[in-house]
Amino acid sequence: MQTQPAAAPARPGRSGRPPRVQTNLQVTRTEWLSKHMVRVYASGDAFESFAERYAEKAATDPYIKIFFLDPSLDVELPVNVAELKETLPADKLPVTRTYTVRRVDRETREVVVDFVVHGEEGLAGPWAARAKPGDWMMFNGPGGAYRPDPEADWYLFAGDDSALPAVASAIEALSPDARGHAFLEVDSEADVQELGTPAGLQVHWLFRHGQTPGTATMLRDAISALEWPEGRVDAFVHGERGEVKSLRDVLFKDHGLSREQVSISGYWAYGRAEDAFQAEKRTPVGQIFPENEPA
Ligand SMILES: Cc1cc2nc3c(=O)[nH]c(=O)nc-3n(C[C@H](O)[C@H](O)[C@H](O)COP(=O)(O)OP(=O)(O)OC[C@H]3O[C@@H](n4cnc5c(N)ncnc54)[C@H](O)[C@@H]3O)c2cc1C
Structure with missing residues (x-):
C-alpha cells in the first residue's frame, strides 16, 4: 500500500459532528450481507489513528463523510481533499456521502461499512456494489453521539x-x-x-x-x-x-x-x-x- 499523505490538521467540531481529519484507507474485501446491502472492509496505515478517534467517540452510531471526486479529475489517489478543493472550480468540488462505521476490527485492522445498494442512482451505493481490493476510501470523521442509555427501562x-x-x-x-x-x-x-x-x-x-x-x-x-x-x-x-x-x-x-x-x-x-x-x-x-x- 502507498504511504499516506499527512492528515489535514484537526479542527474541533460541535458535539457529534465529524472532525475534519482525513483518513485514507484501501478496500481489502467486500461481502454481500443481503440482497441490497454490501459490506466494505478497508484498511491501511491510517487505521490506527482512526481507530483511536473511533474508540474515543464511544458512540454506537459513529459516522464518516466519504469523499467522491469528480471522475473527470486526473489526480492520483489518495489526495488531501482539503488542499485539492482550494485548486478546483465550484462545479468540480468533491462531494461527500455519510455512512455509519459498523465496526472497527482491531485484530484485522479493518474499518467496516455497510452500504445500501439502491440501484444505479447516486455515487456511494453504486461505488460500494463494485468496490474491489485496492480502491481508495477517503473520509473525514467519525461523528456520532448516540449510545443506548443504560438507565432506560x-x-x-x-x-x-x-x-x-x-x-x-x-x-x-x-x-x-x-x-x-x-x-x-x-x-x-x-x-x-x-x-x-x-x-x-x-x-x-x-x-x-x-x-x-x-x-x-x-x-x-x-x-x-x-x-x-x-x-x-x-x-x-x-x-x-x-x-x-x-x-x-x-x-x-x-x-x-x-x-x-x-x-x-x-x-x-x-x-x-x-x-x-x-x-x-x-x-x-x-x-x-x-x-x-x-x-
Ligand atoms: C448519520 C448517517 C449515517 C448513515 N449511515 C448509512 C449506512 O450505514 N449505510 C447506508 O447505506 N446509508 C447510510 N446513510 C444514508 C446515506 O448517506 C444516503 O443514503 C446517501 O444519500 C447515499 O448516497 P448515494 O450516493 O448512494 O445516493 P445519492 O446520490 O445521495 O442519491 C441518489 C438517489 O438515491 C436516493 N437514495 C439515497 N439513499 C437511498 C436509500 N438508502 N434507499 C433508496 N434510495 C436512496 C436519493 O433519494 C436520490 O434520489 C447514513 C446517513 C446519515 C446522515
Whole structure:
C-alpha cells in the first residue's frame, strides 16, 4: 500500500459532528450481507489513528463523510481533499456521502461499512456494489453521539435499511437483560439480517415488497399500533426524512416523549441526492423540528 499523505490538521467540531481529519484507507474485501446491502472492509496505515478517534467517540452510531471526486479529475489517489478543493472550480468540488462505521476490527485492522445498494442512482451505493481490493476510501470523521442509555427501562429502534447498521450496532451494545422493540423497514425477506438481539428485544421486520423506498408508511403504522411498554423509553429513530418526520406525532404527542430521550434524524431524503438533502437542512423542509414549529 502507498504511504499516506499527512492528515489535514484537526479542527474541533460541535458535539457529534465529524472532525475534519482525513483518513485514507484501501478496500481489502467486500461481502454481500443481503440482497441490497454490501459490506466494505478497508484498511491501511491510517487505521490506527482512526481507530483511536473511533474508540474515543464511544458512540454506537459513529459516522464518516466519504469523499467522491469528480471522475473527470486526473489526480492520483489518495489526495488531501482539503488542499485539492482550494485548486478546483465550484462545479468540480468533491462531494461527500455519510455512512455509519459498523465496526472497527482491531485484530484485522479493518474499518467496516455497510452500504445500501439502491440501484444505479447516486455515487456511494453504486461505488460500494463494485468496490474491489485496492480502491481508495477517503473520509473525514467519525461523528456520532448516540449510545443506548443504560438507565432506560426499554428501547425503541426504528429505521429503514440505511439505519440498519447503526441500529445493529446499538443492539449489540445492549445489556443481555435489555427489552424493547426494533422496527426495521427493508424491501423483503432477502434483506433480513441476523442481529445479536437480547431475548427481551423483539425485532419486527417490515417489508416494502417492491414499494419505492422512502414512500412507505409502515414504520409509522407499526409503531402507532405498538402496545406501549411501561417505563422510560430510550428511542433511536433514523431513516428516510419523510418517514422519520411522520413519527414525530406518535412519539412526542401520543406518547409524550421528551427530545432528550429520542435520537431522531433523517439519513436521506426521497428524490434528493445527499448534497441537496444536506443543503435542505437549512430550510424548514429539511428539519425534523422546524424552528418555528413545536414538536
Ligand atoms: C448519520 C448517517 C449515517 C448513515 N449511515 C448509512 C449506512 O450505514 N449505510 C447506508 O447505506 N446509508 C447510510 N446513510 C444514508 C446515506 O448517506 C444516503 O443514503 C446517501 O444519500 C447515499 O448516497 P448515494 O450516493 O448512494 O445516493 P445519492 O446520490 O445521495 O442519491 C441518489 C438517489 O438515491 C436516493 N437514495 C439515497 N439513499 C437511498 C436509500 N438508502 N434507499 C433508496 N434510495 C436512496 C436519493 O433519494 C436520490 O434520489 C447514513 C446517513 C446519515 C446522515
